[in-house]
Every structure is written in structure tokens, then in C-alpha cells.
Amino acid sequence: MQRVNQPISTAETSGLMLSNHQIRNEKNKYDLARLRQEMALVDGHKKGARLPLGIDSLDQALAGGLALGRVHLLSGAMQAHGAVSGFTIALLAVLQHHARQQAETTSPAGAGDNGLIVWCPASQRGGNGMLYGHGLAAAGLDPARLLIVDTPSPSRRLAALDDILRTEGVAAVVMEYDGVQKSADYWMRLARRAQLAAEENGATAFLLGAPIGGSGFETAWQIKPAADLDIWSNPNGLQHNIWDLSLQRARGGRPYICRAGWQAGGDHLYAVDHVDISTNAPVQAELAIHQWPAKAAGSRQISAKLAQAWPVATDQTPPQTPLQTPPQAIAQ
Amino acid sequence: MPAAYRHILYIRFPYLVASRLQRASRLDVPLLLIRKINGADIVVAGCAKAAMLGLNAGMRLADARALCPQVRTEICDPAADHADLQHLALWARRYSPLTAVDHQFHGIWLDVAGGEHLFGGMRGLLADCAKRLHKSRLRVVMAAAPTCGAAWALAHYGRPSQRLMTAVKTAPEITRSSFSRARLRRHLAPLPIAALRLNAAITDHMQRAGLRVIGDIIGLARAPLAARFGPDLLLRLDQALGDQDESFTPISPPKPLYICRRFAEPIGAPDDVKAMIRQLARDVAALLEQTGMATRRLRLGWQLVDGMVFAHDVHLSRPSRDVHLFHRLLANASDKINPEFGLEMGWMESLDCSPLAPLDTALPRLTIERQNDAIYATHNEAYASLVDRLVARLGYGAVVRLAPQSCWQPEAAQSFDLPDPHRILSDCGQKAGWLGNPASRTAPPRPIRLLAYPQPVDVVALLPDHPPAQFIWQRRVHKVIHATGPERIAPAWWQAPAGTRTRDYFRLRDDQGAGFWLYREGLPERHETPAWFLHGFFA
Numbered sequence: 001m002q003r004v005n006q007p008i009s010t011a012e013t014s015g016l017m018l019s020n021h022q023i024r025n026e027k028n029k030y031d032l033a034r035l036r037q038e039m040a041l042v043d044g045h046k047k048g049a050r051l052p053l054g055i056d057s058l059d060q061a062l063a064g065g066l067a068l069g070r071v072h073l074l075s076g077a078m079q080a081h082g083a084v085s086g087f088t089i090a091l092l093a094v095l096q097h098h099a100r101q102q103a104e105t106t107s108p109a110g111a112g113d114n115g116l117i118v119w120c121p122a123s124q125r126g127g128n129g130m131l132y133g134h135g136l137a138a139a140g141l142d143p144a145r146l147l148i149v150d151t152p153s154p155s156r157r158l159a160a161l162d163d164i165l166r167t168e169g170v171a172a173v174v175m176e177y178d179g180v181q182k183s184a185d186y187w188m189r190l191a192r193r194a195q196l197a198a199e200e201n202g203a204t205a206f207l208l209g210a211p212i213g214g215s216g217f218e219t220a221w222q223i224k225p226a227a228d229l230d231i232w233s234n235p236n237g238l239q240h241n242i243w244d245l246s247l248q249r250a251r252g253g254r255p256y257i258c259r260a261g262w263q264a265g266g267d268h269l270y271a272v273d274h275v276d277i278s279t280n281a282p283v284q285a286e287l288a289i290h291q292w293p294a295k296a297a298g299s300r301q302i303s304a305k306l307a308q309a310w311p312v313a314t315d316q317t318p319p320q321t322p323l324q325t326p327p328q329a330i331a332q
Numbered sequence: 333m334p335a336a337y338r339h340i341l342y343i344r345f346p347y348l349v350a351s352r353l354q355r356a357s358r359l360d361v362p363l364l365l366i367r368k369i370n371g372a373d374i375v376v377a378g379c380a381k382a383a384m385l386g387l388n389a390g391m392r393l394a395d396a397r398a399l400c401p402q403v404r405t406e407i408c409d410p411a412a413d414h415a416d417l418q419h420l421a422l423w424a425r426r427y428s429p430l431t432a433v434d435h436q437f438h439g440i441w442l443d444v445a446g447g448e449h450l451f452g453g454m455r456g457l458l459a460d461c462a463k464r465l466h467k468s469r470l471r472v473v474m475a476a477a478p479t480c481g482a483a484w485a486l487a488h489y490g491r492p493s494q495r496l497m498t499a500v501k502t503a504p505e506i507t508r509s510s511f512s513r514a515r516l517r518r519h520l521a522p523l524p525i526a527a528l529r530l531n532a533a534i535t536d537h538m539q540r541a542g543l544r545v546i547g548d549i550i551g552l553a554r555a556p557l558a559a560r561f562g563p564d565l566l567l568r569l570d571q572a573l574g575d576q577d578e579s580f581t582p583i584s585p586p587k588p589l590y591i592c593r594r595f596a597e598p599i600g601a602p603d604d605v606k607a608m609i610r611q612l613a614r615d616v617a618a619l620l621e622q623t624g625m626a627t628r629r630l631r632l633g634w635q636l637v638d639g640m641v642f643a644h645d646v647h648l649s650r651p652s653r654d655v656h657l658f659h660r661l662l663a664n665a666s667d668k669i670n671p672e673f674g675l676e677m678g679w680m681e682s683l684d685c686s687p688l689a690p691l692d693t694a695l696p697r698l699t700i701e702r703q704n705d706a707i708y709a710t711h712n713e714a715y716a717s718l719v720d721r722l723v724a725r726l727g728y729g730a731v732v733r734l735a736p737q738s739c740w741q742p743e744a745a746q747s748f749d750l751p752d753p754h755r756i757l758s759d760c761g762q763k764a765g766w767l768g769n770p771a772s773r774t775a776p777p778r779p780i781r782l783l784a785y786p787q788p789v790d791v792v793a794l795l796p797d798h799p800p801a802q803f804i805w806q807r808r809v810h811k812v813i814h815a816t817g818p819e820r821i822a823p824a825w826w827q828a829p830a831g832t833r834t835r836d837y838f839r840l841r842d843d844q845g846a847g848f849w850l851y852r853e854g855l856p857e858r859h860e861t862p863a864w865f866l867h868g869f870f871a
Contacts, residue, residue: 079808080846085780086871116715121781127806129781129869133734133746138768138778139871143734147715147751151726160725167718169711225845232814232841238777241871242845 033063049202051098053091053260054268061247061256062219066091069202070218071194075211078179081128083225084208086139086241088174090262090269092117093140095172095204097267115171115203117141118164120149120157122178122209140265154180158190162197165205172204179210187214220249226259228272239264242272339445339454342483343424343461344473348438349413350379351470353406362400365408366393376408380471413438421583427457432580439487441480441580480580481572482516485527485546490519516573521547528568534561546572589625589682591615598637598674605666605675612680613662617655620682624689626651627682630658632665635677644668647728649719649751651686657717661724719751736765740821742782742837742867776819777839779849779868786865789850796856799838803850805866810842818852833860839870847871 050065059065066072076084099114122128130150133143149164151157154177164173191214198205211222224244231237240263247256260269345351350363362382366373373393382403387396396403414435421431421440430443444457451457458474465472475486520527523546526535538561543549549557549569558566570576591612599605609632620626628651633643646661669675722731732748739745745767768775790804799815817838825832835851842848847870854860 079806080844082779082781082847082869082871083845085869089780089871115711118718124784127783127787129779129783131734132742132779132782132868133736134742134767134778135780135782135868135870136734136768137766138772138775139780143736143766146734147719148732148734148748149722149726149730150732150748151730156726160722163721163725164718168714170714170718225847227813227841227843227845229814238816238839241847244845 051095052268053094055258055260055271057271058245058247058256058258058260058269061253062250063253066204067218067251068095068204069198071191071198071205071207073207073212073214073217073220074223075209075221076223078126078128078210080223080225081122083241083243084223085131087221087223087243087245087262088206088208089136089139089141090241090266091206092172092174093265094267094269096141096145099171114145115169116147117145117172117174118147118149118170119174120151120160120164120176122176123152123154124150125152126178128176128178138264154178161190161205162193165194165197165203166200167203168201170201170203172206174206174208177207177209177212182212182214184213184215187212188216190214191216215249217249218251219247219253222246222248226272228261231261231272338443338478339448339476340478340480340483341427341442341444341457341461341474341476342434342439342480342487343420343442343465344437344439344475344487345417345420345470346438346473347378347380347383347471348416349377349408350382352412352416354379355469362387362403364393364396364403364405366405367408373405418583422585424461425585427451427461430580430582432582434484437484437488439484441483443580443582444476477519478516479572479574480578481529481568482520482574484529485520485523485572489523489527513574517550520572521545521550525549528565528572530565530568534565537561538565587623589616589619589623589627589685590679591619591681592677592679594677595675598671598676600671600674602666605669605671608675608678609662609665610659612678613658614655616680616682617653617658620653620685624687625682625685626653626688628652628684628686629682630661631681631683632662633679633681634669634671634675636671637673637676642669647720647723649716649723651684651688652720653688657720660717661720664725715751736767738765739824741824742778742821743784746782777816777849777870779847779870782849782868783866786851786867789864789866791850791852791864796862797836800840800850800864803840803848803864803866805848810840810844810846810848812840813843814841815839821851837867 049068050062051068052059052065053062074084074088096114103114119131121131124130131143131146131148136143136146149157149160157175158177158180161173161175164170194205195216195218197203207217214220222245224246226242226244228242231240231242240261242259242261245256245258245260247253249255259272261272262269349365354363360381362385363379364375364382364387365377367376368374375387375391375393375396376389378387378389382396382400385400387399387403393405414433417433417435417438417440421433424431424440424442428442428444428447432441433439434441444454448454448457451460454476458476462472462474473487475483475490477483477486525538525543525546525548527546538544538549541560546569549565550573554566567576571578593608593612599608612632613630616627616630628648630646630648631643632646633641635641644665646665648657648661652658719731729750731751733751735747735749737745737747768778787805791800792802793800799817800812802809802811804810815838818836819838820834820836822834823832833853834855835853836855837849837851840848840850848866849868849870850864850866852862852864854862856862
């Protein structure tokens with residue numbers, strides 16, 4: 001009877017040593033979530049910080065948010081590489097915001113150092129393009145915080161991953177593997193090695209590339225761009241990005257599919273109602289093009305058109321036409 | 333009276349600076365070096381061509397331009413001249429271990445006594461020296477004499493025949509026979525007073541007194557000369573004639589930061605090679621510590637038993653002499669070594685050295701701000717060592733940072749810089765120079781990824797100046813459902829090659845929702861045939 005009063009905290013407390021009655025009692029005592037946490041402890045994972053992404057249902061599926069200090073796999077089709085990069089930038093922006101908030105609460109003196117982000121982009125031969133600082137700054141990621149490791153060979157890049165993760169002061173590592181073909185065993189070992197390195201310093205790693213049959217990652221996502229004309233046709237909607245996220249695996253969580261939006265520079269994602277646009281896309285496409293002004297007679301008109309699209313940056317008060325349906329409202 | 337056998341060679345470089353600059357440019361116009369003195373540009377040196385045109389040092393630049401309008405000018409840089417002369421003096425150590433630099437008059441001294449026979453006598457030495465200097469396109473005037481003063485005087489004011497005579501024919505005789513003061517006097521007597529290395533005031537003074545050449549004062553009574561012109565005159569005269577001993581301070585070559593290991597038996601086992609590298613790294617670190625230097629490049633060299641020599645370079649992002657860092661960077665260096673039948677010798681050299689003050693280590697930080705500073709410093713140190721490790725693994729130039737450029741051409745608006753480890757995080761949060769800002773609605777859209785080379789795409793547009801209705805990229809059709817633009821970006825007409833056309837950029841969304849940045853080259857209103865290219869991707 002002594003054993004019953006002790007909490008289940010170690011692996012040696014197996015069902016064999018308890019009677020059926022006692023097990024039922026234990027189940028009542030410990031809810032499933034706590035049991036999961038303890039299982040994670042047994043697995044050797046420290047209880048890491050979680051980063052809430054801003055969508056409640058997604059955070060629930062992630063068991064509280066994106067696990068920091070872990071290795072995440074973000075995959076997507078090669079032709080939609082921009083969306084995968086964009087979603088990574090969104091995650092990094094949320095992460096930076098979170099780190100800044102934490103720094104403010106823990107040390108009021110203000111340690112402004114949120115850490116370095118090391119990005120190892122894919123080979124420039126692959127048609128993925130190099131990171132572009134002006135675009136990154138516009139998306140809310142400070143290019144000065146980036147260290148870029150530009151090497152054409154994905155294998156050598158991947159081999160350097162745990163070395164980078166072990167460096168003190170590195171907040172996140174983004175590693176692109178440009179669809180390199182490796183065995184499942186290789187990915188398993190890579191994930192495990194990177195995981196151990198990431199836990200040391202609390203750095204979060206993101207692997208980007210084509211879908212692979214690997215396992216062992218903390219979460220595995222598949223990201224597709226999503227078409228949403230309602231948002232784009234709004235002049236303020238140009239800064240919003242919409243993605244179809246499919247969370248395929250999450251340790252301690254469950255698979256989940258949702259459509260998420262993010263405003264450039266924002267500190268959270270928001271949910272977007274899933275509208276299947278593929279059926280009426282061609283019609284809308286025609287509409288969108290017809291909305292374009294008819295053939296311009298001369299360059300004067302074109303410049304007027306330009307001014308209409310992007311007013312000159314010198315004016316102090318940019319046009320404040322609010323979104324008819326603000327993204328937060330959509331979320332509800 | 334010192335009758336020791338000495339043999340001083342003085343090499344003067346009259347157009348040293350000009351030849352350095354002209355080697356870089358190869359323009360065939362006279363070159364003048366100027367310096368601002370009291371608000372006026374004064375010529376301080378020139379090239380041989382300028383000297384032929386009568387453009388001499390001391391002139392005003394305006395006068396020089398009046399004589400020769402197409403003259404090219406450069407600001408004189410004394411530090412670079414010093415470095416050049418130092419370099420030449422180090423080179424001249426091939427003839428003698430005693431060499432010195434005459435900074436003021438752009439020359440070097442060599443005490444070649446006792447070493448001439450190695451080059452076939454004085455004649456051979458001079459010929460060899462002249463040939464080598466001529467090859468590197470340096471104009472030189474050389475003179476050899478038994479005293480420093482005489483060599484200087486002959487190099488600056490002697491007639492060419494006199495210099496030759498002294499140098500080639502007479503001088504060996506002087507050295508072979510007993511010291512011949514009379515001969516030296518005969519050579520120096522016709523030279524002007526200025527050849528005694530006196531300052532301009534004394535020379536002027538003596539000119540006014542009617543004393544123009546050295547011969548005029550050799551026979552005069554010494555006491556009145558000293559009373560009237562100061563003791564300097566007699567000192568210089570005695571030095572030139574050999575009555576007073578004179579020497580120069582020879583330069584010492586920089587000690588090479590170099591450690592070498594020769595083995596009694598060739599080594600080949602991987603563990604031995606690793607041990608050799610570790611030992612070399614440790615010794616180089618110790619040597620750097622002793623000399624107070626730090627290195628930015630380590631060169632590991634090895635020699636095989638068949639005499640083949642190999643080297644491997646390791647770059648550091650900032651000067652260091654940390655032995656642990658060296659060990660880490662050289663951890664994989666043994667893979668580069670293929671010890672076929674064994675290594676005979678291994679060495680390590682530290683290049684690109686610079687002085688480094690000893691670091692204050694492990695001093696307790698007291699206040700919170702100091703603590704933050706310490707965290708910041710350790711982080712920066714960690715980043716710097718990360719950069720080193722990555723560069724050692726992936727090659728020089730693999731680790732870069734993005735830097736904004738003030739240029740509106742999208743591909744030229746960003747450059748890749750090698751990271752400066754001291755400033756890795758110091759300029760964060762300023763967003764200086766970057767076009768985009770998440771708060772701004774008016775900034776033109778820029779993609780998050782840009783293709784290094786725009787890729788041609790097949791486009792179907794409703795009208796020539798319309799945005800695309802669909803495009804084909806990588807053999808896949810993308811139907812456009814939303815387009816913004818155009819943003820017109822003209823080429824820099826003053827530097828772009830002829831035929832570069834104006835671009836109209838469009839931000840497109842295809843039916844899947846992916847964002848693309850396409851541009852049309854060629855303006856329909858100018859009746860140019862448009863060509864479409866994909867240049868970047870949006871999130």
C-alpha cells in the first residue's frame with residue numbers, strides 16, 4: 001500500500017507491480033497530460049519552454065505551443081519555397097517577440113541580446129534564390145541579426161548543424177537541405193544529434209526543404225501557400241500572408257490542419273476560415289485582371305498608377321483605410 | 333684614425349613613389365605627388381617624365397600645371413613610402429646583413445664589406461643589384477665608397493662617371509690598398525656643399541660666404557669654420573672623409589612566427605600526424621603569446637619523404653592566439669594530409685599577424701550593466717569562434733552577412749559581407765539602410781528571396797503592358813489570380829552596358845497562392861519586344 005501513495009515518476013513503476021484496482025485509482029489521480037509529461041521526462045527530454053503561436057486550436061494540437069530548444073521539420077513543395085521561407089520567418093518573428101518579452105520581464109535592466117539567427121540557405125543553383133535583406137526587413141526580421149552560411153553542398157551544411165546549435169547565444173538555426181536524398185536512418189540520427197545539441201543552449205532548429213520520410217523531429221509540418229482574394233484585394237492586405245499548415249507529427253501533441261495568416265511584423269498567427277478557392281479561382285482570376293486599368297496612354301498615366309499603388313513614402317500619414325474584416329475578427 | 337676596411341653602398345630611389353603608383357595604373361602621363369603646406373599644394377616628388385619636363389619638388393602645383401596641364405596628381409603617403417623602403421632594405425639583406433633605411437631621402441644603406449666576392453666582386457654585386465631592381469621597374473642611383481657620408485654624397489650629387497669610377501673601378505682599389513684619403517678627397521672636392529647632408533640654413537649661409545663646393549672648405553682652418561657655421565659642418569665633413577667614424581643602425585628583420593618540426597624517422601600513422609598538428613599549434617600559440625601578436629591565418633605545411641611540399645590554410649575571423657581555438661580549427665586538418673610514405677617535416681606559420689593586448693580574463697563583474705556587457709562579450713566571442721569553425725569547415729567566404737547598399741537596382745541593393753566579429757550584434761535593431769519596414773504601407777514590396785540570376789519565363793498577358801495572366805516556370809503553368817504593379821526600375825544609364833532595358837516589376841499571386849516577383853524588360857510604349865523574367869519569391 002505504500003507504493004500507491006507514491007506518485008508515478010519513474011519508469012520502474014510498471015503496471016505489473018500494481019493490481020488492477022490500484023491502476024484504476026492511479027488513472028483517476030493522474031490525468032493524461034501529466035502522464036504524457038512524465039513519459040517525456042522518462043524519454044530524457046527536459047521540460048522545455050513552449051511558444052504559443054496565437055491560434056488556440058493549433059497551440060492545443062502542439063500541446064501548448066511550439067517547443068523551443070527542439071528540432072522542427074518544415075517541408076513544402078519546391079515550387080512553393082517562398083511560402084516555407086515565409087512561414088519560417090513568421091515563426092522566427094514570433095520567437096523574437098517572445099524572447100524580447102521574456103528579457104523585459106526577467107531583467108528590467110534590458111539585455112537587448114535576443115541572440116543570433118543562423119540561416120543556411122539552399123544552394124543558389126537550385127532556383128530557390130538567396131535571402132533578400134530588404135524583403136526580410138519588410139517581413140519583420142532584422143537582417144542584421146542574421147548570419148548566413150552559404151555553401152552549395154547540403155550534406156556539409158547538415159553536418160555543421162549540431163556545431164552551430166552548440167554555440168552559445170544562437171537563438172535559432174534555419175537549415176535548408178534542398179531535397180537531398182538520404183535514408184530514414186540518416187534523418188533519424190541527424191534529428192537525434194541535433195536534438196541533443198539544441199537542448200544544450202536552448203536554440204531552436206528548423207529544417208526546411210522538400211518532404212522527406214524522416215522521423216525523430218519534434219514536429220513535422222507541411223506548408224502550402226493559400227490563395228485568399230478577400231485579403232489581397234484589400235489595399236492593406238498586401239502585408240498579410242496566408243498559408244495552409246498541416247501539422248503532421250508533434251511529439252506530445254496530435255496532427256492538425258488549419259489555414260493560418262500572418263501580418264508582416266506581427267507577433268502572432270491568426271486563423272483564417274478555410275474557403276476552398278480552387279473551384280472558383282479561374283473566375284476570380286479573370287476578375288482580378290479586369291480590375292486592372294485599361295491600357296495606359298503614356299508614361300504619365302503609368303506613374304499615376306504607380307502612385308496609386310504605392311503612395312510616395314514621404315507623406316507622414318499613410319492612408320489609414322482599415323480592413324473591413326480585421327484578421328482578429330476573422331479568427332473568431 | 334680609423335683605417336678599417338669598410339665598403340658602404342648607398343642605393344637611392346629617386347622615383348620610388350611614382351614607380352609604385354605607376355605600376356598600378358600604367359597611365360602614360362607625368363605623375364606628381366603633392367602635399368598641402370600652408371594651404372598650397374606643393375609638389376614633393378614626381379616621376380621621371382615629370383622631372384624631364386622640369387616639374388621639380390618644391391614647386392606649387394599650379395605652376396606645375398601651367399607647365400604641363402595633363403599632369404596626374406596623388407596625395408603623398410609617407411607611411412606607404414616608409415613601408416616600401418623597409419621592404420627594399422629587407423630585400424637588400426641578400427647582399428649584406430647590415431642594411432638601413434634613409435627615410436628622408438628615399439634610399440637604403442648597405443655595408444657590403446667582406447661580402448662582395450660572393451657576387452664576383454663589387455662590379456658583379458652592383459650589376460646584380462641593378463639588374464634585379466631594374467626588373468621590378470625601379471630607377472636607382474647607386475654609389476659605393478669607404479664611408480657612409482661619401483657614398484651618400486656621390487649618390488646624390490656625383491656625376492654618373494664619378495659614381496661609376498668610385499663604385500666599380502676605384503673603390504676596390506681603395507679597399508685593397510691602404511685607406512686612401514687623398515683619393516676620397518679628390519672625388520668629393522668638386523661636389524656641392526649640400527652633399528654633406530647639412531640642413532638648408534647652413535648651406536645657404538655658406539653659399540653667401542662664397543663656399544660652394546666641398547673642396548673649398550677642405551683646406552680651411554677648422555676653428556673659424558666651427559665658430560661661424562656650427563659644429564655640424566665639421567662633423568659631417570669628417571664623416572664623409574673618414575676622419576670620424578660613422579655607422580648606421582641596421583634594421584632587424586621581423587622574426588618569422590614559424591615553428592618547424594623535423595622528424596628523425598618519417599611519420600605516417602594518423603595519431604602521429606594529429607599529435608604533430610597539436611604540438612605545432614601549441615608551439616605557435618606560445619610563440620604568439622611571447623611576441624604579443626595574434627594571427628588571422630595559420631598555414632600548416634608538411635613535406636613528404638619524396639620532397640613534395642603541401643600547405644593548408646586556416647582562416648580566423650579575428651586575430652587570436654588562443655590555443656584551444658587553434659586546436660578546434662585544426663581538428664580536421666589531418667584529413668587533408670596524405671602521408672604516402674611518411675612526413676619528413678611539418679611546420680606551422682602564422683600570417684597576417686597584428687599586435688594584440690593581453691585580455692583581461694575572469695575579472696568579476698560587479699554591477700548589472702557590467703554583467704550584461706559580459707554576456708554580450710561572451711556571446712560575441714562565441715559568435716566569432718562559430719564563424720571561425722564554419723569557415724574552417726566550409727571554406728573562406730561561406731559565412732556572410734547581408735549588408736544594404738544604396739542602389740535601387742534590386743540585385744545591387746544588397747551585398748554580402750564577411751562578418752566582423754566585433755560587430756556581429758552591435759548594429760541590430762537599427763534597420764539602417766534597409767528598404768522595408770513592417771510598419772510602412774508605402775514601401776515598395778520586396779521579395780524575401782531573390783534569384784541571383786533572373787530566370788526567363790513564358791508569359792501570357794492580355795495586352796503588352798498588362799500584368800501576366802499566366803506564366804510558365806520550371807515547366808509548370810502558374811495562373812495569376814492577383815497582381816500588383818508595375819514598379820518601374822530604370823537601369824543606371826551612366827554605367828550600365830548599352831542595351832540594358834528598363835524593367836517593370838509586378839508582384840503576382842498564382843492560383844495556389846504562391847507569391848512571385850516578375851519583371852518585364854522592355855517598354856511596350858517604346859515598341860520594344862518585352863521579355864519576362866522571374867526575379868524573386870514572396871512569402
